[in-house]
Amino acid sequence: MTGIPADVLEREADLVGAIDRLVAQHGARRSSLLPILEALREQRRQISDVAMQVVADRLGLPPVEVQGVVTFYHFLGTEPTGRHVVHLCRTISCAMAGMGAIAERLENELGIRFGETTDDGLVTLAWANCIGMCDRPPAILLDRQAIGRVTPDDACELVARLRAGSSDDTVGGTPVGNWSGDRGPDPRDDDSR
């Protein structure tokens, strides 16, 4: 393999193996780049310099092309994330519905600012642009799940549950499992507002 020292490859054997499995699964084509990077990000919570070089090598691309893609998309990126990522939507419908109070509560509870990860590696706090939950603002994307109508107290409870490692799939009465959307009336469907 060109460009990557043998001792680095040896140290990163686990990573190289993961990449090779993903390349085998998706095919060694440029059009497989995003699916490979997305899976890598999810599996290892980071796309490191070595990872980008190995992916580039396997797909026959200049490493800078891979880096260009990694740094372009909000959900990729080179920085490591925590085991959970809390994305708070800051676009207009959520901003108009009290997003600011949720943001403050999350920062206070976690003791970090947006863009940072807790010292124990549990949670990364990040902004999201419109996540399409505008009928249920303010909204959060927690890992692969969307949660709508979040109250400041919900935000506290969410953090507590993440800390407790709870597998309970509700937060503040709003199902977290799959997006709760239109599965029956929402107790807080506030037609009186």
Added chain:
Amino acid sequence: MSIRTPLTLASIEPDAGLRAALALDPAGVVATVTDSGIKGRGGAGFPTGRKWALAAGAPAPDGVRYVVCNADEGEPSTFKDRVLLDELPDLVFEGMTIAAYAIGAHEGICYLRGEYVYLLDALEACLARRREAGLLGDDVLGSGFSFDVRVFLGAGAYVCGEETALIESLEGRRGEARSRPPFPVVRGYNGAPTVVNNVETFAWTAAILARGADWFAAIGTDRSTGPKLLSVSGDVQHPGIYEFPLGVPIATVLEAAGGADAKAVIVGGAAGTCVPRRDFGRAISYEDVSTGGAVIVLGPWRDLLEVAENLQWFFVNESCGQCTPCRVGSLKLLEGIRRLRRGECTRQELADLVSLGGTMQIASKCGLGQAAPNVFLSLVRSLEQEMLSHIPAGAR
């Protein structure tokens, strides 16, 4: 509940459109869609039948053509495609299959925005069911026509809703828009003729094949036929998805949603237009106030400049940065809006900002940059007095 009015799409008989299409020849399917008058439901409003005809007629050296569903619903305050993909995915995939038959494609891709990852498993399961039922695969309903669809997950980038940026992303690149022409119908994914349509557009084409072009064309106005799904949010009692015939007055939508006291609405999301209360008689249609479906309602107490700042920040953050008018212009506009809010902007500076916005509209490479100044410009135009009230007295 997200769905606030009965949806016509929910009443369409499953597979009826596909069976009707397969009974026609491909040119007959294109003709039916053309006769319906349907235009793209993503917001740009290009006639769908014409798009399909162009792709069908474009030379494809290896006979390869593609059908792509644009499920990168990133326009702020648009969520109708989320609801359609969640509630009626079969109808969306049926529309894709009909399009593929019409243009001679055998491969379809649904580009799902990364933010909707929670829909992925259900969409894959829907595709598996359709293969099992013979609605996708080697011999669709015994017609000899073969077609299959896969879901491709985006990774968070608003600009990928622009069809050439979406194609770049599918090919494993940064989502930077291409120069057009050539248009995707001639040279799209992997250089092959490609139809890219919005989720809602595909669903309606299945309905059109099921119920006929005349049924669809009789709804709406002459130039804006058919019903449209609207995503209503903001300062309303009942946010959610509403179906109205195109041509519906804004006031009617607001009444239904419980937002009749609104000061203004932004139609079309961050890339849209701010319509003040005195113009609520205007119609939502391609010939009047055009939209992919977002209606953001702004209550009487709302600080419009705060809204404009939020939306301008969005463009600063989502600009891909490849062209200067969008990259620099969006930031300059944001700074200007902030100065205006702080009462530091003179009347002359406001005029300069309006001029900058005009430059961005004509000089930006893709729709993102061209639309980035829209809300601010429409605010200044339609609510000039409120804007001028932010200018220090000596400077007015």
